[in-house]
Amino acid sequence: GRRPDSIGVALVGLGYYATNLLAPGLQLTRNCHLAGIVTGSPDKIPEWQRKYGIPDRNVYSYDDFDRIAGNPDIQAVYIVTPNDLHKPLALRAAAAGKHVWCEKPMAMDAAEAQEMIDACRAAGVQLAIGYRLQHQPSTLRLRAMAKEKPYGRILKVRADAGFHAYDDVDPANKPWRLLPQHGGGAMYDMGVYSLQGARYITGQEPVAVSARSGTTRPHLFEGVDETTHFTLEFADGLVAECSTSFGRNMNLLRADCERGWYQLEPFQTYNGLAGRTSDGQLFDDGGVPHQQALQMDNDALAILEGRPPLVPGEEGLRDMRVVDAVYASAREGGRRIV
Ligand code: NDP
Incomplete structure (x- = not known):
């Protein structure tokens, strides 16, 4: 009640x-x-x-x-x-x-x-x-693993979040996600999941980023990114390779470590988050009925x-600083300090 x-x-x-x-x-x-x-x-x-x-x-x-x-x-x-x-x-x-x-x-x-x-x-x-994912048991488990390091130091992180859509869009009547003035583009929409994932699986904040964007459907993606790849560098030298796209289905968050690996695939759906480790452990959301x-x-x-709430404005701001750097790097090239 x-x-x-x-x-x-x-x-x-x-x-x-x-x-x-x-x-x-x-x-x-x-x-x-x-x-x-x-x-x-x-x-x-x-x-x-x-x-x-x-x-x-x-x-x-x-x-x-x-x-x-x-x-x-x-x-x-x-x-x-x-x-x-x-x-x-x-x-x-x-x-x-x-x-x-x-x-x-x-x-x-x-x-x-x-x-x-x-x-x-x-x-x-x-x-x-x-x-919503920050409230999920599977995400909290990744956070704990970042601290406990059950497979040793993390050597490499991958975070890919995207879906294929918009083939049937009329270029004269685009939805807001394809319009720059409304904050359209894959990085704003799904890229923040890759970024969030890379941050919580490492338990670290990125210190530098380099990015590139591209499209295979230039008639739809004008002034907004269809696909963006971005590399996050962390203070201890760890690197996360991240991707996001409106052209490709992908939903993977993975850490490769000294003595094994673990991943969530999918990691950002509304239900069915599925964790696996190199030694055969499985983990899920522990029966949360509605994220x-x-x-x-x-x-x-x-x-x-x-x-304070679990995910305050300051957490959103941290991401926006990186998003700004991703877009600047994709536009002008080069590596950006965050
Ligand atoms: P929709 O386009 O389906 O809905 C947006 C709604 O905003 C519209 O239906 C409309 O409602 C209102 N609106 C006000 N001004 C405009 C305008 N100029 N153009 C279009 N709509 C307008 O988007 P979503 O519901 O998919 O996404 C909304 C927000 O939620 C986004 O920020 C998105 O990133 C976020 N989101 C988050 C998800 C998550 O998992 N956390 C999942 C999906 C979306 P009305 O007619 O009532 O005014």
Whole structure:
């Protein structure tokens, strides 16, 4: 059952992820519940209200969203829009005194991410990034292995995240993921999973990066990357080879060590994460029924208990610094210090 002081959440942007993962997830949570919606599509409203019992007073458009400040039913706003809107909406939510949950990638660049952190701090609200995998038992196991080093020192890391899509897109009517002004491109979308994976499997922060991008479908990918390869260098000399793509299915996170190897394949799906080691051990998610429900329950509990969330804005900012360097290196060549 739901706890009596459960956090009321408003979802902002009722697209694929909000509709199919977050709203259903919010039916399974104990520490938070779906209380409101913010949408630019009036035609979506009746079904959401009916399905989830959302009263008229908790329905907002992007124009009247700032009125949410006076709404006691809603304590947290979850931003699930195209990437260019994350920062402006986060600033408005913070100004309205609401805790901010924001999807990945956190923003368009590190400067925006810093602005979001500053705004939430000034408003005294929490800021959590939607890196659902950081809440997963299999990911926590990789973190533990980075410390315990059961196969000795890590010698090499691979992190590949991508899917093949967009063959049937009309170049005159592209979705936002193919448009630079909305934060389109594979690195922003799936590349952050490779980057996150490389960071948590090593337990280290990259110190330098070099990257190259390319496309086999130039009529679709103009000003955005279809495929990006990036090499992360860590302080102790360890290197992670990372890839991301909208042209190729890949879903592998792997560490080769002195005395063996281990991997998660897939490592970034919504369920079925599958771990294997060189000596035949298997590991999975330990029966977590719904990743997004787990994430939102954890983030709501952090609000209720007045402690920082597991994945705060600073974690999103760390990635945005590397993403900035990846894009700069891919554009201009050369190695970048992060
Ligand atoms: P969709 O395109 O399916 O949905 C985005 C929604 O944002 C739209 O339906 C719309 O909702 C709203 N929106 C507001 N302005 C615009 C605009 N100019 N163009 C298009 N849509 C607009 O995207 P997703 O749901 O797949 O992704 C949304 C965010 O969630 C992204 O940041 C993405 O990276 C992240 N995401 C994270 C995942 C994860 O596993 N953590 C998985 C999938 C996505 P409305 O009509 O209600 O205004």
